[in-house]
Structures are given as C-alpha cells and as structure tokens.
Amino acid sequence: MSTMITATINGRRFRGEVEDNELLIDFLREDLGLIGARQSCEVEVCGSCTVLVDGLPVSSCCYLACDLDGKVVETIEGVVGTAFHEVLADAFVRHAAVQCGYCTPAMVLTAKSLLDDERLTDEESLRRAMRGNLCRCTGYRAILDALMDVMGSGRVAEAGSGR
Amino acid sequence: MTQLLEHPAKSSTAIGLSVDRVDAREKLAGSAEYTGDLHPPSMLYGAVLRSQFAHAEIESIDTTGAEATDGVIAVLTGDDLTDLDPYYGHALRDRPIIAIGKVRFVGEPIAVVAAKSQTIADAALSAIDVSYRMLPHATTLDRALAPDAPLVHEGPVRPGLAHGLGKLPEREGNVCYRYGFSFGDVDAAFARAAVVVDDEYVFPAVYQYSMETHTTIAHHRGREITVWSSCQHPFLVRQEISELFEVPLDDVRVIVPYLGGGFGSKSYTKMEPLAVAISRKAGLPVRIMNRVDESMVTTRRHNMKCRMRTAASAEGQLLGRVVEMWLDTGAYADNGPRVTATAGDAGPGPYRWEAVDVKARCVYTNTSPAGSYRAFGATHLQWIGESQVDEVARRLGLDRVEIRRANLLPRGGQVRPGAKGLDADLVGDVEKVAAALDWSSPRPQNRGVGLSVGLLAAGAHPVSMATVRLGADGGVTVLVGTTELGQGARTVMGQIAAEVLGLPASRVVVRGTDTSYTPYDRSTGASRSTTVAGKAVEDAATQVLEELIKTAEMALGVERHELVVSEGRITGGGAAMTYEELIERRFGLKGGELIGQGHVGPRGGSGGFADGPVFWEVCIGGAEVEVDPETGVVTVLRVSTVADVGKAINPLLVRRQDEGAVMQGIGNALFEEMRFSEDGLLLNDTLLDYRIPSFEDLPPSMSCTIVENEDGPGPFGAKGCGEGALAALPAAIVNALADAGVHMSELPLTPERVWEKIQSAQRIRKNDSKEERYQ
Numbered sequence A: 001m002s003t004m005i006t007a008t009i010n011g012r013r014f015r016g017e018v019e020d021n022e023l024l025i026d027f028l029r030e031d032l033g034l035i036g037a038r039q040s041c042e043v044e045v046c047g048s049c050t051v052l053v054d055g056l057p058v059s060s061c062c063y064l065a066c067d068l069d070g071k072v073v074e075t076i077e078g079v080v081g082t083a084f085h086e087v088l089a090d091a092f093v094r095h096a097a098v099q100c101g102y103c104t105p106a107m108v109l110t111a112k113s114l115l116d117d118e119r120l121t122d123e124e125s126l127r128r129a130m131r132g133n134l135c136r137c138t139g140y141r142a143i144l145d146a147l148m149d150v151m152g153s154g155r156v157a158e159a160g161s162g163r
Numbered sequence B: 001m002t003q004l005l006e007h008p009a010k011s012s013t014a015i016g017l018s019v020d021r022v023d024a025r026e027k028l029a030g031s032a033e034y035t036g037d038l039h040p041p042s043m044l045y046g047a048v049l050r051s052q053f054a055h056a057e058i059e060s061i062d063t064t065g066a067e068a069t070d071g072v073i074a075v076l077t078g079d080d081l082t083d084l085d086p087y088y089g090h091a092l093r094d095r096p097i098i099a100i101g102k103v104r105f106v107g108e109p110i111a112v113v114a115a116k117s118q119t120i121a122d123a124a125l126s127a128i129d130v131s132y133r134m135l136p137h138a139t140t141l142d143r144a145l146a147p148d149a150p151l152v153h154e155g156p157v158r159p160g161l162a163h164g165l166g167k168l169p170e171r172e173g174n175v176c177y178r179y180g181f182s183f184g185d186v187d188a189a190f191a192r193a194a195v196v197v198d199d200e201y202v203f204p205a206v207y208q209y210s211m212e213t214h215t216t217i218a219h220h221r222g223r224e225i226t227v228w229s230s231c232q233h234p235f236l237v238r239q240e241i242s243e244l245f246e247v248p249l250d251d252v253r254v255i256v257p258y259l260g261g262g263f264g265s266k267s268y269t270k271m272e273p274l275a276v277a278i279s280r281k282a283g284l285p286v287r288i289m290n291r292v293d294e295s296m297v298t299t300r301r302h303n304m305k306c307r308m309r310t311a312a313s314a315e316g317q318l319l320g321r322v323v324e325m326w327l328d329t330g331a332y333a334d335n336g337p338r339v340t341a342t343a344g345d346a347g348p349g350p351y352r353w354e355a356v357d358v359k360a361r362c363v364y365t366n367t368s369p370a371g372s373y374r375a376f377g378a379t380h381l382q383w384i385g386e387s388q389v390d391e392v393a394r395r396l397g398l399d400r401v402e403i404r405r406a407n408l409l410p411r412g413g414q415v416r417p418g419a420k421g422l423d424a425d426l427v428g429d430v431e432k433v434a435a436a437l438d439w440s441s442p443r444p445q446n447r448g449v450g451l452s453v454g455l456l457a458a459g460a461h462p463v464s465m466a467t468v469r470l471g472a473d474g475g476v477t478v479l480v481g482t483t484e485l486g487q488g489a490r491t492v493m494g495q496i497a498a499e500v501l502g503l504p505a506s507r508v509v510v511r512g513t514d515t516s517y518t519p520y521d522r523s524t525g526a527s528r529s530t531t532v533a534g535k536a537v538e539d540a541a542t543q544v545l546e547e548l549i550k551t552a553e554m555a556l557g558v559e560r561h562e563l564v565v566s567e568g569r570i571t572g573g574g575a576a577m578t579y580e581e582l583i584e585r586r587f588g589l590k591g592g593e594l595i596g597q598g599h600v601g602p603r604g605g606s607g608g609f610a611d612g613p614v615f616w617e618v619c620i621g622g623a624e625v626e627v628d629p630e631t632g633v634v635t636v637l638r639v640s641t642v643a644d645v646g647k648a649i650n651p652l653l654v655r656r657q658d659e660g661a662v663m664q665g666i667g668n669a670l671f672e673e674m675r676f677s678e679d680g681l682l683l684n685d686t687l688l689d690y691r692i693p694s695f696e697d698l699p700p701s702m703s704c705t706i707v708e709n710e711d712g713p714g715p716f717g718a719k720g721c722g723e724g725a726l727a728a729l730p731a732a733i734v735n736a737l738a739d740a741g742v743h744m745s746e747l748p749l750t751p752e753r754v755w756e757k758i759q760s761a762q763r764i765r766k767n768d769s770k771e772e773r774y775q
Helices: A024-031 A083-094 A104-114 A123-129 A141-153 A155-159 B024-028 B118-127 B141-145 B186-191 B234-244 B272-282 B292-296 B336-346 B378-396 B400-407 B426-436 B489-501 B529-556 B579-587 B651-670 B724-739 B751-774
Strands: A002-009 A012-019 A050-053 A056-059 A072-074 B044-050 B056-062 B072-076 B109-115 B129-134 B175-183 B195-203 B215-221 B224-229 B252-255 B286-289 B303-312 B318-330 B355-364 B447-458 B464-470 B476-480 B508-510 B564-566 B569-572 B575-578 B594-600 B615-627 B634-644 B701-707
Touching: A050 A104, A056 A104, A083 A104, A083 A141, A083 B024, A104 A123, A104 B024, A123 A141, A141 B651, B044 B118, B044 B272, B056 B109, B072 B118, B072 B272, B109 B118, B109 B272, B141 B318, B141 B355, B175 B336, B186 B303, B186 B318, B186 B355, B195 B378, B215 B272, B224 B234, B224 B272, B234 B252, B234 B272, B272 B286, B303 B378, B318 B336, B318 B378, B336 B355, B336 B378, B336 B447, B378 B400, B378 B447, B378 B615, B378 B651, B378 B724, B400 B426, B400 B447, B426 B447, B426 B615, B426 B634, B426 B701, B447 B724, B464 B489, B464 B529, B476 B489, B476 B529, B489 B508, B489 B529, B529 B564, B529 B569, B529 B575, B529 B579, B529 B594, B569 B579, B575 B579, B615 B724, B634 B651, B634 B724, B651 B701, B651 B724
Parallel strands: A002 A072, B044 B286, B224 B252, B318 B355, B476 B508, B634 B701
Antiparallel strands: A002 A012, A050 A056, A050 A072, B044 B109, B056 B129, B072 B109, B175 B355, B195 B303, B215 B224, B215 B286, B303 B318, B447 B615, B464 B476, B464 B594, B564 B569, B569 B575, B615 B634
C-alpha cells in the first residue's frame, strides 16, 4: 500500500507516493539521498536521525514518511548555508565539538529548534533540552561549550534562527 | 641541517596549536560519508539470521523458502564454505565465518540473505528453518571454569596471524589463554605486612556503542575483493580476508570512509568475512549493516572476576600484591588474549613492590565474543588496585595522596619485568589532580573525593608507514593508514607534516585509507596513532624537506647551513625560493612532486613485544561524588584529569579526548552493564534498556591539565592519549564513594547495588552495637 503525500522538504515542494510502512529516515536517505540523518539506535533514543518537522525535532527512525503530508521538513542539507548554520558551525569548530560526526547534524538541528527558546537561560536548562541527542565521543562538554557560546552572544538571534 | 630540523616552539607553524579539525565542516554539513552512505552499483542488502541458542548443534538448515522469495538473490550458510579453511581470528584462529555444524552463543550468524532491498532481506529470514540439538552450555565464568564444564571449543589451538603474544599456551578446559608474571618473595612480603587488604571483585560486560554500527560492503568479483568497511585496522582486515578467501594481498582492497566512532569495537576483523562470503555467492556487492542489537553481540568489553590481595607495612610502604583474574571472552577469543595480557600488566599498578604475582586467565563462555574497548585491561584492574591502596591508607590513617607519593614508581622504574621502564612523572600528575579537586577541603556528609593512577601498556605493535607528497602548487598530501574514527587523526597527522615543512596545517590534506594506495599501518588503537603513525609521517615529511634543501642548495648556490626554511620558502645567499619554484626548478616544468617515505618498526625488527610497550599511557583522574543514602544514587560533581601526553600536538583535541573518555568512564562506573540470562540471551539489547551517558550526566565541573614533559617516543616528544581517563574514572569514583562511606567491590555502581550495600553496612553496624550492649 502506498499514499500520495505533499510536503515541503528543505524549502522544495515534494509530491509523490510513499509506501505506507516506509520510515522517514529511509525515505530521506534512500529516496532523496539526504544522508545527513544518521541511523543508529532505531528506537527513538539516540537522536542521531533527528530532522525537523514543522520546526520540531523528530526521530526519523520512528516516523512514517506517509505522515509527512502537509508538513514542512528540514534536514541538515537544508540548513547548511544559512546564517544560523554558519554561526553554529563556527562555534562547533572553535570548541572542537565535532569528533566522529555521526551525531553532529542531529545536534545542530535540535539546537536550531531550541536556541530561540527564551526559557533556555542557562547551561542546566540547555542540558535538559538536549538530552534526547546522544554523543559517545565528545562527552558533551564541547558541544555544550559551543551552544553556550552562541546563546550567550546573541549571534543566533542576529542570524535569525527563528522558525 | 640540524638547525633546520629543530622545531623551536616560537616558530611553530602547526604543532602545539589548537588548529581547527580538518573534518569538522563536512561533518557539520552532514555530507561526510560513512560506509552506510555508499552505494556501489547493483549493491544488495544483507540480513543475518542469528542463533537463538547459546550452545547447540545445527541438525539442518532449510533455506529453500528464503531462496524462493521474490527479490532474494542468494542465501549463505556454512555449507557454502567447504572449499575454504573458513576459520579466522587474529589472536586465535577459532571463529568460523558463519556457524558450521554448531552455534556457540546467542546471536551467532547462521545464515545470510542478500536481497534487492533491506526489507526483502529482513523478511526472508523468517523463511529459513533451522533445526537444533541442544548442548549443555556454560554462559558464566563460574560455569565455564567448573571441572565438568561443557567445552566451548575442542580440538587444537590455532594461532591467529597477528596475536603478537609469543608462543601460545595450550587450552585448558575453557581457558584459552594464560598470562602472568611474578617477582620477589610474595610469602615473605605478606609475612611482614601490618595490613593486608583481600577482596573479590566483579566487573561487568560493557558495550562500546559507537553510534555507527558495524557496517561493511563487500564485492568479491573474480579474483578481486573490494571491501568498504567501518574498520579501525584495514590492513589486518585485508590480511585476514586474503588468507580466508585465498586471494593475494594485492587483490584485496579495503577502503575506509569516516567512522562513526570505534572505541575498539571496530578493531580487527568483524563483519567483513561474512560480507565477502555472501558477495562471493551472490556475485554482486552486498552490504551488511548491523542493528544495535547485532553490534552488541558482535563485540563487547570483557566481564571479569578478580581476587586481589595487597600487603603494606605499618608505615604505609606497599610490600606485595597478588592478583588473580578471569576474563570472559565469550564464544570466540577475538582480542581476548591481548586484553588479558594488558589487564595482567595493569594488575600491580604503578608502585614499587617487593613482590608481585599476577595470574590472568582468558576464558571461553557461551556468550557473545568480547574484544577491545578503549583502555581495556587498565579499566578492568585500576579500580580494584586503587581501591586497595585507598583501603591501606584508611586502615593506617594515612592521607591517600601521601601514600601514593611515597610508593609510586619513579621515572625509569620497573613496571613489570622485561618491559620498558616508566616514562612519566606520576607523582607530579597525582599532585595536579589532587590540587584541582581541592583535595584537603572538608566535605559535607555523603560526599567523598577520590583519585586513581595507573598505567596502560600502549602502542600495540609499532609498525606504521607513511608517504608525504609535496605537489607543484606547494600543497601537501599525507597518505597514512591511521583511521579517522573521531579522535582527530587526520588533523594531527596534517599538523605533524606541516610542522616539519614549515607550513600552516591548512596546506596539508590527509585522506582516508585505501589499502591499494595507502602505505601499511598495523592498526588504529592502543593510543598509537600520534606516536607511531605520527612518527612515520614526521620521517616522511623530513625526507621531503631534505629533497627541498638539496634542490635549494643547487638553485641558490649556497651550502645547507646557510639556508633558512620558513613560511613555505627557503632563503639563502640573498635570495628566496618558494616550494613551488623549487619543484619547478627540480623538474623543469610546473609539475612533478617531491615524495617522502617514513616507516616505524620495532627496535631491531624483532617483531616481539619483549621490549614493549611503545609507551606507558598514564591513566589518571579524580572525582568528587555525592551519594543519596535513601536511593543509592551516586552523582559525580567534579572531575579532574591529567593528560600526560609528552607534547600536545593539538591541545584542544587532547582536552576533548579526555572529556570523552571521562564520560565513558562515568557510564562504565555508574550504570553500563550488559545483562545475560542464564541461557545466554542478552536481556538489554537496545538503547532503551542499555543506557549510555547523556547531556544530563555531565558533571557540573570538569578540568583537564595537560602535562608536556616531552618524554614520549613519538614526534616532538609526544605520546598517545585518550584512553587513560576512561580507566581512571571508575577507579576515582569507587574511591570517592568509599570516602563517602560506601565500599563497593562490584561495578557498575547502580542505585540498587549501592543502596543494598548501604543497608547491609547499616545492618552490620546495628548488629555490632547490639553485641556490644549484650556483652
């Protein structure tokens, strides 16, 4: 069984049939070649397959492609080149917050959904908000340093991370 | 010449600078390619049928249903390998490519389906019928060591091609490898002891969890085999594939894209033989990409039981130590013998002893195979040895830093007989950790502070080659077989070449490994890349520099001692030439390149480890913890580590390595544990049940001090890092918890286990006070 869907993916309109049991991660990676969403735990724990659907982070390993109908999807490929990505990427590079890189696009996308959240005022609230994204290499300190650096500077706001 | 090859810190172009990681931008963009992102033309998808039983004979396998499934191209079983000697294993050649007649653990591959899609392949597995005859199993160390234990393996021991352990002993029951050493008179040392600490300890099986699971694409085409794989040791994989499939080394090509983490889980050969075997049958490239539950039964950290005794004089002099340990390597040895030897080496700890006796055993059980995981051996033993040192101090009323200061090995001291002497200043390191923790400050109830220090035999077998190419535009390409698995190897190798050539690191490119073109490198592990492969890069770059100088002498008409190398040019005799100009002069056109070769081998080319290790990695760290006596929850409040690295090629990357190791150490110490049922079934085989540290487990305070004594054997006095803190943290946390009043002898320190310990300690105290009252 398949379903006709219409969705906006990285700013482009997609209209086509998807299998009813097709996972979003497979749709993105296999059908569209958007490899930045990485497969790992497959049970919505590690967050490495995170993409934004209507601005909110979802685990694409546990989201059906047919449920995209009418929705707006952003993957890392759609965020690259934006002022937000540049500011955040600079901070990640400056703080050496990238190691193997497998979790990195997901970290960036989750951060995008968070960094204009006014409730995130300190490191503790940011840690809580980011807890759905695992990283085995960095031990998180570097990523947090990068995020705090950007949050504190107001540069994200300037770059317009707003949804 | 000499002045040219010295690298005074002030004129450094790349070394000691926290230059940006060369791979960061493409990883941030999501465009960095891992094995699972590749799609060779006509690639098929593999799915693996795995054993449901821990020990059973396979009576029959019926694959006809799967073969008849639409979209299935091939199904592989043990029957397809009768034309080969299908056993591999770099330490012991004990493992069949796929189960042959028998399964030895839950999860052992029995059949592989190759199909046009992953969905078809997965679904076809259910159409395979396997009939088993149950065998008695030994799924725990105790059962495997019992006199009447069922044997996991029978027949003679076959040495693997890269064990590096000298003459391998015969198997005794399920003990597949034994290691040990002793010196001094143990009985005499214990006879004059005022304090003897004697206890038994349990360390759990742990999953490395690299976020990218084991992923391999293999194409067996005619006589040629191409493998794309998430492997740390491509050259050892090439060698095992060559032997298994009887194809010359040159016809096996292993290509390594970026790795999504390794931590030892992708060391040596893992899924590659299975992928090659199914591709051989299918005639097309086949990808096998493990799920997490499959990677968990592909390799893990050894669980272990240990008995240790430590003797000390009334003045706090450490006299003697006796250690016996049994490491559970699961159904196949994998790297178990090396892990066992390294654990043995870590047994005494870095102290001056009168007498030591270490016995380490590597034991087969009917559980999933255990291999390398960051800081293996040291992580197993350090928390045990260091908790005994703390206990000696406690019983004698001594400060725990003081007892270490009094007993730690001096530089050059004997770590074990026949091994390289100590190449670090441990007392200085301990003092730095203690200072960072405000060691002597009073602490509230239920809080404690602890530190630990140990040594990890690092460097593995020191064989690495490298090629450095200086192109006609003045850019440099480094070919070196070190795998970029997240640690920053490509960045650091580039910095080393850049420094030698007096260029900024940005002028150097370091590619991933393709064994057809990249020079040999034994392995990426044991903290060896910077030290061993880095040395080969330094040598290769030095050769290029030498060629430049020769050319400059001719072109500028001056002697080498009058030449100055700086900023990509050579100056002398009142003129200057850029590298581009020198190359053009050398070859007479805007083309050509200067090539340097570097190689590192063991001293004297012995091939043995007698004079190893390459260096002793210092494993040191401290922690402050708080325990909630009502719940048993342990919280790490503060961590301090010292990265004793000789010379930090990239200080920020060193610090980030320590932080990553710290968090893995916290996971290993507090909650990570693979739990097996009596029948050998892994019970927590998803990330839902197997928890790793998250953002919320990050200690509020962390510090890392980098010590640069330039006492390493690597380039610029460097030695490896990145593992030590993982060994140090569980030990520091156990000691901090003991300082808070809870003495643990089993990891991980789960709330339940800690709470039970607190309760039983309270019961003992109550009973003691009752007895006192009634006396």
